[in-house]
Amino acid sequence: MALRTEELMLNMGPQHPSTHGVLRLVVTLDGENIVDVVPDIGYLHSSVEKMMEYRTYLQNVALADRGMDYLTALANEEGYLLAVERVGRIEVPPRARYLRTIMLELQRLSSHLVWLGTWGIDLGATTVFLYCFRERERILDLFEQATGGRLHHVYFRPGGVYEDLPDGWTDRVLAFCDEFLGRVDEYHELLTGNPIFLARVQGVGVLPRDRAIAMGACGPVARASGVDFDVRKAFPYEAYGELAFDVPVFQEGDCFARYRVRMEEMRQSVRIIQQAIAKLPDGEIRSKVQVNVKLPRGEAYARTESPRGDLGVYLVSEGEDAPYRVKIRAPSFSNLFALTEMMRGWKVADVIAILGSVDIVLSDVDR
Amino acid sequence: MSWALVERLRERFPEVEPFPREAPHEAGAPVGRPGRHEARGPTYHTPGAFVPAARLLEVARVLRDEAPFGLDYCSFVTGVDRPEQDLVEVVYHLFSMDERHELLLKVRVPRRDPRVPSVSALWPAANWHEREAYDLLGVVFEGHPDLRRIMMTDDWEGHPLRKDYVYQEPRWLVDLGAQRQREIEGLRLGDRA
Amino acid sequence: MSAQAPPPIPTRIAPIQTAVDILDSLPGGSVVLSKVEYLLNWSRAASLWPLTFGLACCAIEMMAAWAGRFDLDRMGVIPRATPRQADCMIVAGRCTIKMAPIVRRLWEQMPEPKYVISMGSCATCGGPFYYDNYSILKGIDQVVPVDVYVPGCPPRPEALIEGLLKLQEKIKAEPFLRRAVPA
Amino acid sequence: MEALATRAWEAVAGLYAGLRVTFRALVGRKNTVMYPLQKVNVAPRWHGLLALPVDPETGSDKCIICFQCERVCPDRCIHIEAGGKGKDRLLTRFDIEMDKCCYCGLCVEVCPTEAIVFVPHYETSTYNRANLVYDLDDLRRAAPKEPIAHGVVAMRGRP
Numbered sequence: 001m002a003l004r005t006e007e008l009m010l011n012m013g014p015q016h017p018s019t020h021g022v023l024r025l026v027v028t029l030d031g032e033n034i035v036d037v038v039p040d041i042g043y044l045h046s047s048v049e050k051m052m053e054y055r056t057y058l059q060n061v062a063l064a065d066r067g068m069d070y071l072t073a074l075a076n077e078e079g080y081l082l083a084v085e086r087v088g089r090i091e092v093p094p095r096a097r098y099l100r101t102i103m104l105e106l107q108r109l110s111s112h113l114v115w116l117g118t119w120g121i122d123l124g125a126t127t128v129f130l131y132c133f134r135e136r137e138r139i140l141d142l143f144e145q146a147t148g149g150r151l152h153h154v155y156f157r158p159g160g161v162y163e164d165l166p167d168g169w170t171d172r173v174l175a176f177c178d179e180f181l182g183r184v185d186e187y188h189e190l191l192t193g194n195p196i197f198l199a200r201v202q203g204v205g206v207l208p209r210d211r212a213i214a215m216g217a218c219g220p221v222a223r224a225s226g227v228d229f230d231v232r233k234a235f236p237y238e239a240y241g242e243l244a245f246d247v248p249v250f251q252e253g254d255c256f257a258r259y260r261v262r263m264e265e266m267r268q269s270v271r272i273i274q275q276a277i278a279k280l281p282d283g284e285i286r287s288k289v290q291v292n293v294k295l296p297r298g299e300a301y302a303r304t305e306s307p308r309g310d311l312g313v314y315l316v317s318e319g320e321d322a323p324y325r326v327k328i329r330a331p332s333f334s335n336l337f338a339l340t341e342m343m344r345g346w347k348v349a350d351v352i353a354i355l356g357s358v359d360i361v362l363s364d365v366d367r
Numbered sequence: 368m369s370w371a372l373v374e375r376l377r378e379r380f381p382e383v384e385p386f387p388r389e390a391p392h393e394a395g396a397p398v399g400r401p402g403r404h405e406a407r408g409p410t411y412h413t414p415g416a417f418v419p420a421a422r423l424l425e426v427a428r429v430l431r432d433e434a435p436f437g438l439d440y441c442s443f444v445t446g447v448d449r450p451e452q453d454l455v456e457v458v459y460h461l462f463s464m465d466e467r468h469e470l471l472l473k474v475r476v477p478r479r480d481p482r483v484p485s486v487s488a489l490w491p492a493a494n495w496h497e498r499e500a501y502d503l504l505g506v507v508f509e510g511h512p513d514l515r516r517i518m519m520t521d522d523w524e525g526h527p528l529r530k531d532y533v534y535q536e537p538r539w540l541v542d543l544g545a546q547r548q549r550e551i552e553g554l555r556l557g558d559r560a
Numbered sequence: 561m562s563a564q565a566p567p568p569i570p571t572r573i574a575p576i577q578t579a580v581d582i583l584d585s586l587p588g589g590s591v592v593l594s595k596v597e598y599l600l601n602w603s604r605a606a607s608l609w610p611l612t613f614g615l616a617c618c619a620i621e622m623m624a625a626w627a628g629r630f631d632l633d634r635m636g637v638i639p640r641a642t643p644r645q646a647d648c649m650i651v652a653g654r655c656t657i658k659m660a661p662i663v664r665r666l667w668e669q670m671p672e673p674k675y676v677i678s679m680g681s682c683a684t685c686g687g688p689f690y691y692d693n694y695s696i697l698k699g700i701d702q703v704v705p706v707d708v709y710v711p712g713c714p715p716r717p718e719a720l721i722e723g724l725l726k727l728q729e730k731i732k733a734e735p736f737l738r739r740a741v742p743a
Numbered sequence: 744m745e746a747l748a749t750r751a752w753e754a755v756a757g758l759y760a761g762l763r764v765t766f767r768a769l770v771g772r773k774n775t776v777m778y779p780l781q782k783v784n785v786a787p788r789w790h791g792l793l794a795l796p797v798d799p800e801t802g803s804d805k806c807i808i809c810f811q812c813e814r815v816c817p818d819r820c821i822h823i824e825a826g827g828k829g830k831d832r833l834l835t836r837f838d839i840e841m842d843k844c845c846y847c848g849l850c851v852e853v854c855p856t857e858a859i860v861f862v863p864h865y866e867t868s869t870y871n872r873a874n875l876v877y878d879l880d881d882l883r884r885a886a887p888k889e890p891i892a893h894g895v896v897a898m899r900g901r902p
Contacts, residue, residue, distance in 0.1 A: 014662055015613065017641040022615055022659055042518040043659045044616060047695045049503075050528055054692040059817035062847035065687055066713070070617035086412050112821060114620065117627075133627030134774055141786070148788035148861070151617055151714050154847040166788070184766050194757040195750070213439050213464055216492025227464055234467050291815065291853055300412035301460060301471065303442075314458065316447055317409075329443040329460070337495045363616050364872065366518060366656075519695070520658050527694045534694040540657060543664070544702050593839040628774045681818075681842055684872060688818050688845040710868040711875055716785075721778050723868035730768070730870065 005031050010348065014043045018122050018352045021362030023336075025355075029348055037343045037351070039336055045366040052326040057084055057158055057293050060323070065152040068328055069364035071114055073149075074100075075306035076105040077156040077318035078318075080326075082237055082302035083315035084158050088295040092238075093284040096160035101239040102173070102276045103147070103155065105269040109180070110139045111307035112262050112269075116187060119356035123200055128190055135183050138176055145169055158293055160286025170277045177270045184266055191259075201255035205342040205354035208253055215338035218331050219309020220265065221358055224250050224257035243275045255357035262359070265307075294321045306360060308332050332364035369414040369468045376416060376470075380426055384416055386411035386471070413460075415471025423474055424484045430461060430470070431489050432450050438463045438470060441490035444497050446504040448478070450527050455481045457506055459493075476506070485511040503528040599735050604647070604736070605728040607636040608652035611646035611670065613663065616653030618680035618714040637724055643667070648675035648727065649704070650720070654682030654689055656698045665709070667704040675707045675731070677723050684709050701708070785863040790846040792864045793839055793877075794885035796857075804883075805858035806834055812850035812859055818843045821850060837882060841867065842875040862887055 013024035022043035028036040048067025052060045064080040065073040078100060085092060092100075113132040120128030140150045145166050147153035156164050191197045207217065212225035222229060230247040232240040248264035250257035295317040303312045309331030318324040335358050342354050373385045387410070418426050430436045438461035447456040457470040474483055485508035487494040497508040498517040505526035508514060516523060525532050561731045583589040614622055626639060640646045643666045646704035655663055667676065678700050681687025700706060707730060710723035776783050786790065798805050808825040820843035824836035850859050862885055869875060877885070 014659065017612075017667060021619070041655055042516075042520075043662075044654070045656055045658065045695045046616075046654055046689055047527060047693050050694065051669075051689070051692050055817055056815075059815065062817045062845060062849060065847075066617060066682075066845065071620065112622075127761075130628045131764075133624055134629065137624070137627070137629045144786040144789055146788070148786070148790045148848060149846070151620060152715065152845070152847070154849070160847075163788070166786075184768075185533040189760045189764050193760045195754050196757075197693060203780065214491050216441060216490070229464055229467075291811075296410070298410035298412065301469075306886070310442070311462070312442055314443070314445065314460070325447045327443065327445040327458070333495065334442075334492060337492060454679060532694070540660065540697075540702070543660075547702060547705075575762070629776060630778060631775045633776075634775070653818050681845055684842040685840075687843055690843055691819060699872075706872075708868055708870060709842065709872050709875065711841050711844070712865060712867075714848075715868075716865050718782070719865045719868060722866045725779060726868050726870070 006334050007035060009334050012351070014040075019355065020360060021365075023360070023362050023365070025351065027210065027343075027348065027351060032347045032349075034343050034346050034348060034351065037340050039339060041336070041362070041365050043366065044362045046363070049326050049328060052323055054322060056291075056321045057295065057323065060326075061156060061158075062152075062154045065154060065361070068224065068330065068367060069306065069308060069311075069332065069361045070151060071111045072107050072306050072308065073152050074103050074155065075111075075304060075311060076367075077153070078104055078238070079156055079302060079304040079306065079311045079313045079328075080315075081156050082304060083300050083313040083326075084323075086300040086302055087298045087315055087317050088289075088293065090159040090289055090293075091190055091287050092160055093287055094171070094239075094281045095283045096285045096287075098276050098280045099165065099285065100156060101243070102273055102280075103153075103161075104238070105272045105276070106139055106142065106173070107330045108269045108307045109266055110136050111144075112266050113139070115262065115307075115356075115359045119359075120191070122356040123197060123353045125191060125194070125197060128187065131183070131186065131190070135180060142169070142173055145172075157286060157289070159289040160284070162286075164285050170280065173273060174277060177274055180270055184263065188263065192263075196255070200350075200353050201357065202257060203252075204255045204332050204350050205346060205357060206253045207338060207342045209251075211341050212253065212338065215341050216334040217309075217332055217338040219307075220258055220261040220307070221309065221335045221338065223248065224261045225253035226251040229310075231303045231310055235303055237302075237304060239276060239279075240272075242279070243272050245272050245275075255353055258357045258359075260293065265323060292321045294319065295323075306331055308361065308364060309335060328367055330364045330367055332360040332362075333367075336360050336365050369470060372436065372468055372470055373414050373416050374552070376426070378428070379429060380418075380421060380422060383416045384425065385416045386414065386473075387524075411471075413471050414467065417473045417474060417475060420474050420483050423472075424486070426472070426487075427459075427486050427489050436463070436470075437466055438468075439490075440464050441486070441492045441496070442469075443476055444486070444493050444500055446481075446500045446506050446528075448504055450530050451477065453478045455504060456502065457481070457483050459486070461490075469508055482509055483507070484509050485514075487511055487531040505529065564635065577630050583742070599734045600736050600738070601734060604673075605731040607647075608724065608731075609640050609647050609726065610644060610724075611649045611666065612639045613649050613651045613666065614653060615651065615655055616680075616682065618652035618712075621714040621717050622650060622652045622679065622720060625720050630717040630721060632721060632724070635721070635724065643669040644671070645688050646670050647673070648677060648707075650677045650679055650699045651683045651706075652679040652691070652714075653706075654680075654687065655700050655703070656695050657697055658695070660697050660703050663700065664703045673736075676704050677708045677710060677720075677727060677728055678706045678711045679712075679720055680715060681711060681713045684711060687713060695741075785865070787863065788861075789863045789865075790848050790861050792841065792862050792867060792885050793844065793850070793882065794860055794862045794887070795837060795879070795882040796860055797883060804834055805836065807856055807858070808832055808834060809855065811851045811853045811855070815849045815853045817847060817849065818845050820844045834879065837879045839877045839882065840875065841877050842872055860886070868870040 008029045010027040014017045014022040024040035026038040064076040068076040113136040117129035117132030122129045147155040207225045209226040245268045297319045299316040301314045310331035314327040316325040413514045430438045440462040442460040457474040500506045503515040683700045688695040708723045708727045813821045820840040822838040826835045829837045
């Protein structure tokens with residue numbers, strides 16, 4: 001006989017160590033079973049869409065770093081600049097396109113490492129955090145040498161990138177790539193073989209394919225549910241069309257599938273970086289664009305694959321030196337909406353496991 | 368592919384008005400100078416069409432369910448405030464996961480009373496995007512299951528992404544600032560600022 | 561959050577105050593007092609447990625400060641997730657107006673003596689979000705008193721460690737027993 | 744019974760695999776930088792504190808008071824004032840509010856004379872926010888002593 005008890009409202013957040021930011025989850029519980037989850041967001045709403053209307057196209061690059069997803073600053077710059085370059089019909093030289101691709105994939109690695117580390121802490125595997133951040137510091141050092149920033153780079157510019165690479169940088173990246181593949185094996189050793197970890201994630205938080213599409217899930221979350229869609233393959237931008245890589249897709253739709261998608265993506269990123277460095281052409285790194293560039297009237301929607309999913313920037317220009325309206329289609333925002341679907345019916349202890357597997361960044365959700 | 372999609376939609380619904388087609392890129396045109404493009408009006412780089420608000424639900428249902436379209440994924444819903452034309456453009460971006468084509472829909476509604484039927488029954492993903500558009504631009508989505516503010520606090524006044532929005536510090540923050548001032552005055556010099 | 565009554569004028573805790581006064585009046589008492597004070601301050605400074613109020617980008621650098629490369633644990637700085645166990649609060653990142661009452665509430669829940677470190681430009685004064693912005697608090701010191709400001713966008717983990725060292729210096733120099741405590 | 748044995752074996756094997764990684768890290772290269780005693784060299788491109796280097800030849804500021812950095816700054820944290828006319832134009836005020844600064848480097852990028860540069864210095868925490876407004880003297884003091892590369896071209900080729 002099923003025991004029915006009174007429903008309990010549990011309030012997680014907005015300041016909670018495992019909500020990955022300032023997210024508030026209102027969880028309705030029946031005993032230990034989750035009846036409903038209502039995410040309450042907006043605690044980090046930084047009004048970046050409004051601010052972009054008052055800043056020039058160049059200044060907005062600095063804002064795109066901070067106002068959007070802070071773990072993937074370069075991916076934000078890329079999404080924003082792709083829209084700008086589409087509206088302004090600005091050409092990007094080949095070398096700059098390859099440089100951008102390398103940077104974007106390094107950014108993907110660093111972002112996934114933060115995700116893996118923090119998810120490990122959520123699931124009780126504290127050591128993974130230390131290992132992930134050890135590698136992440138290596139990537140940040142590489143970033144620091146090339147762009148001057150650890151988290152926020154302001155490296156891409158309309159029509160190219162700011163500076164060329166320092167001497168010997170590509171060798172250091174290649175050395176890191178070789179080492180990193182071994183590190184990914186280590187993470188697999190630590191987590192994938194661990195029965196406690198598997199018991200907490202395997203079969204938990206299932207999101208079927210049709211629901212994933214209907215709820216607007218994107219990126220690794222959708223790919224773990226069998227949606228074979230990656231913007232890098234479907235709408236190639238920068239140098240992705242010229243590089244060979246696979247898009248990992250899993251059919252299960254549970255936390256473990258999301259974990260495996262990202263682990264595989266890390267390997268693919270390394271592959272992309274190695275190819276891009278091998279193919280890196282010489283030449284200009286930046287086409288001539290004025291500082292206060294004015295774009296013609298028009299609008300464009302540019303889609304990029306940020307580490308969290310399908311990052312879109314819808315830009316409306318009215319012929320001024322600042323955009324008229326910027327809408328940022330944030331991947332975390334859509335993935336967080338699908339969270340309710342994943343959590344319903346699971347136990348309260350699974351909230352953390354499922355939330356961590358979605359990999360949201362609240363700055364991306366709220367913008 | 369996608370511009371052809373707009374034509375197909377036009378055949379089905381004659382009142383749908385396609386975006387003007389993208390003007391061809393002039394070779395050697397100076398980068399970042401509005402100049403010559405200016406006279407032609409805005410260019411649209413993503414295929415799409417204007418839809419009257421009254422027919423939106425009908426069009427949306429066809430776009431989602433019927434064969435050549437099959438747009439099963441709603442990327443975002445947002446709005447663009449245009450005070451000089453006295454309208455708010457509600458923008459929908461639709462995408463097909465199988466066919467890989469995309470479409471922008473624009474619905475123009477009066478600025479004073481922007482009302483659009485909600486598409487969240489067709490695409491559940493539109494739910495939060497519509498709430499966001501309501502919060503930041505004041506567009507009312509009729510038939511939305513839970514139209515509340517999502518980003519700002521519930522008692523926030525005004526819709527911040529409107530062009531004529533004026534920011535006012537909330538009352539409690541002003542009060543808290545005054546309280547902090549008293550706290551600072553209560554402390555001796557060198558204690559803490 | 562509604563307006564609150566102004567806090568009472570700070571007073572010292574009466575029994576401690578009496579003990580301190582008696583000790584002070586005895587011959588050599590003030591020397592003993594300062595030794596005790598030194599011991600207290602030294603132990604307080606060496607085990608600074610911060611409430612990690614990670615809000616935005618700086619939170620990632622704050623996490624990195626506890627990771628292997630910088631390892632803040634070796635300074636006795638151990639992150640706490642609850643205000644009740646914390647000595648100081650590291651506000652890392654931009655704070656929205658929606659979040660501000662919560663920052664204040666958590667600060668109020670911390671036991672005295674409590675300190676606040678404002679990490680990053682956004683927490684210090686709104687940073688890049690200072691102009692044209694309707695949702696970000698222009699500086700966390702509008703809500704809670706701040707002891708150490710760490711500028712940077714985001715600051716390197718070393719800069720945060722330096723801020724914590726600055727706070728330790730401040731604690732060590734504090735007249736702990738004779739200091740004003742809000743009743 | 745057999746299933747239990749399998750599960751027990753899996754648990755031991757998983758634990759062993761994890762501990763092997765930990766052991767490798769234990770005997771491997773040390774990772775921690777003992778910060779206050781030992782400091783890592785930040786990269787030359789690191790966006791640290793801003794500074795106004797003095798021209799070693801003339802002994803005056805390199806700034807030509809074109810206000811470009813003030814205009815491009817997304818945070819509006821640079822404030823420049825100048826007195827005099829023509830050749831006698833002199834910088835009277837050059838304030839950077841380092842608490843507002845977002846270290847984006849746009850001012851360094853637009854400066855035509857390399858008058859404003861990043862110095863790899865990051866230890867600037869303070870007890871009072873007012874200390875974070877750096878005026879002309881502070882910025883000159885922050886500048887590196889040895890001359891920095893001249894000209895935009897040389898600067899682009901920094902290591």
